[in-house]
Amino acid sequence: MKRLIILAISAALITSACRKDIHLNLQNASGILVIEGNINDQPGPYSVFLSKSVTFYDSNNVVPVSGAAVIISDNIGNRDSLTEVSPGHYQTATITGTVGRTYQLHVSSEGKQYDATSILHPPVAIDSTGVQFISFFGQTQIRPFIEFTDPAGIENYYKAFLYVYPYTPNTVPRGKQKRVSPVNDRLSDGITIQTSVRANDDLHTNDTLQIELNAIDKAMYDYWATLNSTTLSSQTAAPANPPSNISNNALGYFSAYAAVLSHHVVLDPAGFHRID
Amino acid sequence: MRYLKILLSTLAIIFFLPLFAQTKHTISGSIRDAKTGEELIGATVSVKELANTGVATNAYGFYSLTLPAGKYTVQSRYVGYTEFSEEIVLDSSRVININLAPASVQIKQVEVSARRADANVKDAQMSATRLDIKELEKVPVIFGEKDILKTIQLLPGVKSAGEGNSGFYVRGGGADQNLILLDEALVYNASHLLGFFSTFNNDALKDATLYKGNMPAEYGGKLSSVLDIKMKDGNDKTYSVGGGIGIIASRLYVEGPIVKDKGSFIVTGRRTYADVFAKFSKDTSINKSILYFYDINVKANYRLGKKDRIFASGYFGRDKFGLGTTFGIDYGNATATARWNHIINDRLFSNLSFIYNNFSWKVSINTNGLDISIHSIIQDYGLKEDLEYFLDTKNKIKFGAQSTFRSTVPGEITSNTPTLIKPLTLSHTYGWENAIYAQHEVTLWNKVNLNYGLRISSFSVTGPGKNFYFHPSPQPTDTTVLKLGQFGKTYVNPEPRFSLSYNFAKDMSFKAAYSRNTQNIHLLSNTTTSNPTDRWIMTSNNVRPEIADQVSAGYFYNFLNNMFEVSFEGYYKVMQNQIDYIPNAQLRANETVESQLIYGNGRAYGGELFIKKRTGKVTGWVSYTLSRTERKFNEVNNNSWFPARYDRTHDLAIVLMWDITPRINVSATWVYQTGNAVTYASGKYQLNGTWYPYYSFRNQDRFPPYHRLDIGATFVLKKRKIAGREMWEHDLNISFYNVYARQNAYQITFIASDVVTGQLRTEQLALFRVVPSLTYNFKFTYVKKQK
The missing domain is CATH 2.60.40.1120 (Carboxypeptidase-like, regulatory domain)
Incomplete structure (x- = not known):
């Protein structure tokens, strides 16, 4: 909202707000273990990625962490030692993601132990998929959204994100979009929740869209919500890292979730239409 | 009692x-x-x-x-x-x-100071500045709107809240720790348009005093400062109409006698008109948008006989912003004060005030037929009795009592589609704040002025409403429900106040002071700039009264027959029960908002130098502050002291005003400030193909330094004589904000620039380059023919 008002003021006063890239003299902290682990209710294998943080102005090459012992187990005694299939990429063999189970991740790397727990909550069905067109200062924003019915009487947490498939074969497939929309039912328990998701960049006519909805646990909701509100926001007075559910000060997360996919919709000159 | x-x-x-x-x-x-x-x-x-x-x-x-x-x-x-x-x-x-x-x-x-020339040296009061409303008119400001809150930022010990912003920080205190009073009524949100303008229209103001701590015992309720603003009473002899036309806003006032020499009134108004230009746009999201604010000040007084006088004054202002039909916000303050002055006897003066103030906001959202509206109110009803006893030429006693009943509606959500957005009413909160005070001003041996006093303040949580206990869990551990008239927790705090001046030589003095202040109303804001929708909460079972103790000492010297004024002050302040937030704190629409808070301590210390030339053709001042403001919380930076966001080591302001001729006046202001403390990324890491910034310690970095030059000129145009009498006075004011177009950082963001590589970059936003403005002011006075 604040950004809207600042924009409106700038527009109204014809003043000259200006943006430029700057180089800052930053503190350098690097070498912290980053763990990204997921397990879901779809068939495996599931992956865990290990890497290290780098200084801010380093090149954008990931520093993988090899040779770690990575184990995923569940609350009924299944246990799977992951295999390193490429540097820093560890894969499961036997364990399956099942709704209602609690999963544990254990990582042993360079003499340190890291542990995390996540619960695989039941999936929540998507009721409908649509696209909103919002006119704002001469520009139209395209906002794909889904609606789903929140189970009443319990706390639910979700994240939603977008897949974009261009219709024309000549362009590069854009696939899974990086922006995550975390949702909770704190103010909407038991009712229909409408959630819009955003693309990395502009959407175009003929783009095919699909939205994935994940039922996640509270720790993972806090992680994604903090990432959006506190880590990436320019408005926050105290930027901070998202709270990791992994012990021993590792960055990243271990998440068990149930996934549901929406229908495909295609943007057309009249708006959008469903294709399945 | x-x-x-x-x-x-x-x-x-x-x-x-x-x-x-x-x-x-x-x-x-x-x-x-x-x-x-x-x-x-x-x-x-x-x-x-x-x-x-x-x-x-x-x-x-x-x-x-x-x-x-x-x-x-x-x-x-x-x-x-x-x-x-x-x-x-x-x-x-x-x-x-x-x-x-x-x-x-x-x-x-x-004249630069319209007051007793040596009061700043002789009075026991220190860390205080009486502002000259006339002088304010000469200082160049952004958009040409003369603004008392922006001018006080040029004084030592007072820091600006940001580019073009009317918010301010005094000696390490937060923006919500300033007691801003308009005719004794507390103004909760003293700004318009996200802080670019203050709620105070200069035309309506008579007098203002800023206390940077060490305030007299009659003031209380906020931690760091008092800005006591008094509205004009109105001319009780002749009628006049005046006003101004500027690029942003226009103003108009009318004043005159109700009954000549017995009573008078003044009405002032101001409205901005940025949205008028929007109407010319073809885009419906622009031409249907609204963006304006207005202020109305009204005051009337009447003398009832020789011993009594009554005053009624009020302020009403609102901001309205609407984006087409999809989004709207509307917010503002209303205050009303009714006063009765009574001269009990020739040495005892009494004033009884009834005070009402209110701040409210409403947000409406309309998308795809879904109508949501959220509103919130905070309001106070207060009664205040002040007595002044003029004992003799060397002794004066002030005493009194104050009682304020406060209530909040923290947020109510209504919706036309309850199946998509649930209506929500957060429990209203109520509190009762009381204080009694007495202070004695005494002159000893003709050289020492002593001012000591005590204020005893209390705050009670009152019903009806729900009260939660959190400690030590983030979830409520206990809930109590109070009925109407029932009392919850009560906090009582004695607040001693003491100040002294020792005039050891002519026009020279040494001063020292100590004071304790408490605060029972707290603004929750975890963003870089304050928002009108930020929530005010009262002291409760979990939130304790904020307490500040300040000691200060200074040297004051006037020379060349009070033409120059020099002061050097040092202070050390300790603050308890300060509030901060957990990461991703949910401060809105949250019944248990207190679970999102953390509590810690603050300390601030510094030295302030002020040199002012008060009379002559060239007047102005230099103010320099060297200071540090730190905070300490268990949950932040391993419980070590860290700089507050608005900790700025150096803060310099130079203000010059030159009356070239009686008709032409030019002025210039230059400010230099160390950049705010800020948390920058100290590394990065990749997750799911995207790079994210990594943060280590809070506020370990600095914004680039801020500096800026503003210039202005006022041309007093020829008076127009109508029927042989001078009745029409007018002037033209031109100003340029940020003359050398420095791109001062308003925001620095770490953002992903490239979708494919997910590369991060650092982007700086500067709000303004040069901002020119032009204002035409006029005054028409009705003069009766001399018989």
């Missing part, structure tokens, strides 16, 4: 007894501007025959001087006015009302 009785009788025994030794009589009355009838605050009355006797008029222009019987020459002075002198034989107490004539219009305009 029992405290008050004990206090008063103690004071009576100590100070009243020696007075009955000799026959004394009292001269009392009020001092007014002969032209407008406005009471003059801080004008002096003294007698020529007795050195070092003199009193200053109080906030209502009343004075009282008790002397032994005899023959005297009574003198009254007020800078910018011709001196009054009259010989009297004092054989009984008498009333002398004095009308001081402005020296001349020209001289008045070059």
